[in-house]
Amino acid sequence: MTWVALFFLGLGAVFSLMGNIGVLVFPDIYTRLQASSTCSTTSIFSVFVACMILSGFTPITGKILVITLFFFITNPISAHIIARYAWQSEIVPWRRTYEQRRMLGAETDD
Amino acid sequence: MTERTRWNIARVLLTTTYLLGGWLLFTWSFEPGSVLLGLVHAIAIALLTYPIFIEEYEAARRSHLPRVELLGIYLLVLVFNMYVASFRVLWQILRGRINPGVTHFRTRLRTDIARVVLTSSITLTPGTITLQLDDDHLIVHWLDARTRHSKYASKLIAGPYERLLRRIWA
Known part of the structure; x- marks a missing residue:
């Protein structure tokens, strides 16, 4: 049981680290928001799962469950508000050039 | 009993159920005293706040009773x-x-x-x-x-x- 919890804690650490690297590497606000919100969701969810496994069937588990549900409701809303504000203040999303997209093999029809 | 009254009672009961569910999740104990305390407060709060949480018309019923x-x-x-x-x-x-x-x-x-x-x-x-x-x-x-x-x-x-x-x- 402890090993499963350790596995989830490790996943949380990896996702958190990669999210922070993504924030530094990516070019504009939308992609950075993707990296940070991504990794916060998955890493924090992994840590919560590990906590639930470690604490077993106790009052703490119920509380962590409530916190997880609360997190599932609030986190996307905060990310959505930042993205919506950026979109409405007409920040143009960064894109690859046409040649680069052709090279990546993506479908290009514009 | 008109449709309106029946829906109002349903609104109060729904709010009470949600509040009591939250109380049970947070306390995680089924002692009679604790559950009674939660129930009384859930009913009181539901009576005060049901117009805010649940819509006035019964057409919205499906959105409060997910499967x-x-x-x-x-x-x-x-x-x-x-x-x-x-x-x-x-x-x-x-x-x-x-x-x-x-x-x-x-x-x-x-x-x-x-x-x-x-x-x-x-x-x-x-x-x-x-x-x-x-x-x-x-x-x-x-x-x-x-x-x-x-x-x-x-x-x-x-x-x-x-x-x-x-x-x-x-």
Whole structure:
């Protein structure tokens, strides 16, 4: 049981680290928001799962469950508000050039 | 007893149920004293606040009575998709080969709460963020723009969620 919890804690650490690297590497606000919100969701969810496994069937588990549900409701809303504000203040999303997209093999029809 | 009165009673009972469920989750004890305390306060708060939480007309009934068993399946699907997409984003960060894009599409969901849940799920899934939601029109930014065709994009992004949500909230 402890090993499963350790596995989830490790996943949380990896996702958190990669999210922070993504924030530094990516070019504009939308992609950075993707990296940070991504990794916060998955890493924090992994840590919560590990906590639930470690604490077993106790009052703490119920509380962590409530916190997880609360997190599932609030986190996307905060990310959505930042993205919506950026979109409405007409920040143009960064894109690859046409040649680069052709090279990546993506479908290009514009 | 008119339809109106019956719906008002249902509103109070629904609010009480939700509040009592929250109380039981937080205290996690089934001692009679604790449950009684929770019940009394749940009824009192429900009587005061039911007009805020539950809509006035019975047409909104479906949005407060989701099908719970399907909601559980939906949460499992969401968590599974979250992990899969998370590993995909991880791979993209490592290789630095991202191809972001913006796509527009429409959803076929009818009720407001189903649309909000769909928006939240899309944002919660790594690699996609909802930029705007107007009635049934969604604008989504995604990290791996595999297509520019609106209908195919909606199938890729919202497909698995939409099918379940239509059965949960109709």
